[in-house]
Amino acid sequence: MTVQPTEPTTPRLEWFKSSYSTxxxxxxxxxxxxxxxxxxxxxxxxxxxMLTLGPGAWASFVGLIAD
Structure with missing residues (x-):
């Protein structure tokens, strides 16, 4: 039997730190x-x-903390 490597089905996430991180x-x-x-x-x-949010929930969250 031969095992073939496969491509990941989930793209790798690019993480960004908060601009408030010191x-x-x-x-x-x-x-x-x-x-x-x-x-x-x-x-x-x-x-x-990790916490996963939909775009609407994320926009609401960012809007609340921006105020």
Missing amino acids: GNGGECVEVAAAPTHVHIRDSKWPSGP
């Missing part, structure tokens, strides 16, 4: 945008759980 150990939020969802995780625990 680099002094306080950074905690990273965001990755996908075509249909926005993913949020703790930068100090990248393999930990």
Whole structure:
């Protein structure tokens, strides 16, 4: 039997730190945008759980914290 490598079916996410992260150990939020969802995780625990929101929920969240 021969095993053929396959392409991943889920694209790799590109994570971005919050612009409010200081680099002094306080950074905690990273965001990755996908075509249909926005993913949020703790930068100090990248393999930990992540929160996934739809675009509408993300826009509402950002609107609330911007006020």
